[in-house]
Amino acid sequence: MADRLDDDEIEQRLPDGWERDGDEITRTYEFDDYLKGISFVTDIGEVAEEEFHHPEIVVGYKEVEVRLTTHDAGGITDKDMRLADLFDDEY
Numbered sequence: 001m002a003d004r005l006d007d008d009e010i011e012q013r014l015p016d017g018w019e020r021d022g023d024e025i026t027r028t029y030e031f032d033d034y035l036k037g038i039s040f041v042t043d044i045g046e047v048a049e050e051e052f053h054h055p056e057i058v059v060g061y062k063e064v065e066v067r068l069t070t071h072d073a074g075g076i077t078d079k080d081m082r083l084a085d086l087f088d089d090e091y
């Protein structure tokens, strides 16, 4: 099981555009239209399944909010940071 990162590690490793919110990291991606957001959700869903590590996703109008935490560890781990980078690659 992945170990929880400490506050300093989280601060250092948080990718650009992401924020820490308690035991989660989050980013809201913006799109030109609604269906581009839906397409992005499909893309990151496939990445999540490949990595077997899953975000919470809130789909809005021309924006998608993604939240990551490691439930098995009860906090933020390397898995969350890795997935954040992979999701950014899809954007």
Ligand SMILES: C[C@H](O)[C@H](O)[C@H]1CNC2=NC(N)=NC(=O)C2=N1
Pocket: 052, 053, 054, 055, 068, 069, 070, 071, 072, 073
């Ligand atoms: C049994 C456990 O749910 C699985 O190992 C995976 C599935 N996807 C997951 N996703 C996230 N975000 N955290 C987990 O701990 C996690 N665990």
